[in-house]
Amino acid sequence: MKYEEWEPYYKAILADFGWTPEGDEAAARLLSSLLPAASPWLGKVEDLIRGRDVIVCGKAPTLEKDMAKIDWWYRYTVIAADGSVSTLLRQGIVPDIVVSDLDGSHEDLLKADANGAIILAHAHADNVESVKSLVPQLKHVVGTTQARPLENVFNFGGFSDGDRCVFLAKEFGAKSIKIIGFDLDDTNVTPKKLKKLKWAKKLLKLMDIEL
Ligand SMILES: Nc1ncnc2c1ncn2[C@@H]1O[C@H](COP(=O)(O)OP(=O)(O)OP(=O)(O)O)[C@@H](O)[C@H]1O
Numbered sequence: 001m002k003y004e005e006w007e008p009y010y011k012a013i014l015a016d017f018g019w020t021p022e023g024d025e026a027a028a029r030l031l032s033s034l035l036p037a038a039s040p041w042l043g044k045v046e047d048l049i050r051g052r053d054v055i056v057c058g059k060a061p062t063l064e065k066d067m068a069k070i071d072w073w074y075r076y077t078v079i080a081a082d083g084s085v086s087t088l089l090r091q092g093i094v095p096d097i098v099v100s101d102l103d104g105s106h107e108d109l110l111k112a113d114a115n116g117a118i119i120l121a122h123a124h125a126d127n128v129e130s131v132k133s134l135v136p137q138l139k140h141v142v143g144t145t146q147a148r149p150l151e152n153v154f155n156f157g158g159f160s161d162g163d164r165c166v167f168l169a170k171e172f173g174a175k176s177i178k179i180i181g182f183d184l185d186d187t188n189v190t191p192k193k194l195k196k197l198k199w200a201k202k203l204l205k206l207m208d209i210e211l
């Protein structure tokens with residue numbers, strides 16, 4: 001999705017949370033300074049997605065139960081939303097791509113990276129310290145932002161880690177997108193998380209994902 005198309009959603013999200021864009025923009029510039037000018041891994045991300053059946057894993061409590069229903073993981077390109085990478089690794093599955101704002105287990109992100117996963121590291125106003133400490137340690141990393149993109153920091157659309165996975169899969173022309181570990185009506189979460197899940201619901205509908 002072009003930034004101009006995403007921007008109205010971004011503005012509405014900022015207003016809903018009472019945020020301003022400056023913090024996100026500063027975080028994107030910091031992330032940009034930690035990465036090469038031309039992203040060496042973006043082409044690989046496209047190769048992994050284009051024309052492929054994609055599974056996107058969220059971190060709802062239903063994830064393990066949903067995982068048990070997948071009998072042949074090799075059929076799919078697996079994209080893990082943040083914390084779901086820990087559940088996947090525990091079951092011996094290394095995702096192809098992890099989409100993360102770096103607020104889950106850094107140890108598991110490093111483990112996935114060391115085993116070949118590409119990490120889409122997202123910078124925003126509230127994760128600058130994690131960006132500074134973790135991004136320089138990652139081998140296969142692509143930078144993302146929810147604000148205006150920079151030369152080496154991309155914005156494919158989407159807000160929470162889970163819906164950003166789906167925007168990414170759409171952007172690069174996945175043949176099909178299956179989501180598991182999503183429970184967007186989960187009430188057993190903090191008020192802030194509930195608000196993020198409401199946005200995820202709206203954005204996934206926009207992406208024509210059946211919920
Ligand atoms: N019931 C749920 N609880 C948590 N995440 C869910 C749920 N259903 C779907 N998801 C998706 O799974 C993704 C990954 O979950 P995780 O808890 O790691 O989220 P997160 O986005 O890192 O949380 P935060 O918003 O605090 O950064 C979320 O971004 C969300 O889109």
Ligand SMILES: Nc1nc2c(c(=O)[nH]1)N=C(CO)CN2
Pocket residue numbers: 019024101124125126146159160161196
């Ligand atoms: N400023 C800010 N941006 C975000 C945040 C957050 O907590 N703060 N969380 C996200 C992951 O769901 C995505 N973007």
Ligand SMILES: [Mg+2]
Pocket residue numbers: 082083100101102103104161
């Ligand atoms: Mg996160």
